[in-house]
Amino acid sequence: MKYNIFYLSLILTFYMGINTACVNREYTITENYTDTEYRTEFTTEKYSENVTIEVDDTAFEYELKPLFSWSSTLLSFKDIAYIRYCAYDIPDLQQYEGARLKVAVWEQLQYEKMIIRVFDMTSTGHIYAPDAYNAEAGAIEGSSDRPWITGKSSATWLDSANSIINGAKFLGGRTNIWSNSDNPHILEYEIGKARNIAFIISGPLNPWNANVTASLLLNRTQIKNQVVTRERNASIEVPYEVQKQRNLSVVKQVPIWDLLFSR
Numbered sequence: 001m002k003y004n005i006f007y008l009s010l011i012l013t014f015y016m017g018i019n020t021a022c023v024n025r026e027y028t029i030t031e032n033y034t035d036t037e038y039r040t041e042f043t044t045e046k047y048s049e050n051v052t053i054e055v056d057d058t059a060f061e062y063e064l065k066p067l068f069s070w071s072s073t074l075l076s077f078k079d080i081a082y083i084r085y086c087a088y089d090i091p092d093l094q095q096y097e098g099a100r101l102k103v104a105v106w107e108q109l110q111y112e113k114m115i116i117r118v119f120d121m122t123s124t125g126h127i128y129a130p131d132a133y134n135a136e137a138g139a140i141e142g143s144s145d146r147p148w149i150t151g152k153s154s155a156t157w158l159d160s161a162n163s164i165i166n167g168a169k170f171l172g173g174r175t176n177i178w179s180n181s182d183n184p185h186i187l188e189y190e191i192g193k194a195r196n197i198a199f200i201i202s203g204p205l206n207p208w209n210a211n212v213t214a215s216l217l218l219n220r221t222q223i224k225n226q227v228v229t230r231e232r233n234a235s236i237e238v239p240y241e242v243q244k245q246r247n248l249s250v251v252k253q254v255p256i257w258d259l260l261f262s263r
Helices: 002-020 132-137 155-167 256-261
Strands: 022-064 068-077 080-089 097-105 115-120 149-151 169-175 185-190 196-202 212-255
Touching: 068 196, 080 149, 080 212, 097 115, 115 185, 149 155, 169 185, 196 212
Parallel strands: none
Antiparallel strands: 022 212, 068 080, 068 149, 080 196, 097 185, 097 212, 115 169, 115 196
């Protein structure tokens, strides 16, 4: 009987020792997690840039003052009696290009037939006033084959005047011009690189009845720097979240009894 109790106690002690002893055991588990990934997207973005541009300034108007003028009731131009000659010198405005001549014909206080002709006198020079003494002496015709100007003056002056007109460049003209004071009649002519301009007006008996003014319309090209806003295509990386799973190995302590009887 004593031996039975001894062996029973020994067995119980061994069982309790095994049951309370622990060992490490490795397990595999599945874990859910969130990962951040990126995708490329395209968009339009604005940006500023300094640029150099050419700007045309056409609003500038330069008034011309007559260099001199003369008139004669004894001369005719192309058989139209009474002449008025207006001489202009064009200033050397090198910063401008494409100058145009603007002619304003103002109100006639009394109606008279009026013809205006515009000449480029750069290559010939201007026609100066006829000699008054010779004009009073009588009608002395010149010898020019193409007498634009006829009437009472010396043959020398008439020949010189007609020779100059023959060599001058005709820019244009108008006939039978009439306007009122509030709305002058405007004529415009391309003058290129002309440096001397003349108006020959025929028709009105008195100079005050043929009031004409002149100015230059000037084109100027300026170089300017300015900031401009532009658009361009650009790529950007956009983040987004992705749900994923992964297997993990974990180690736990378990009773040795579980390890023995789980196999």
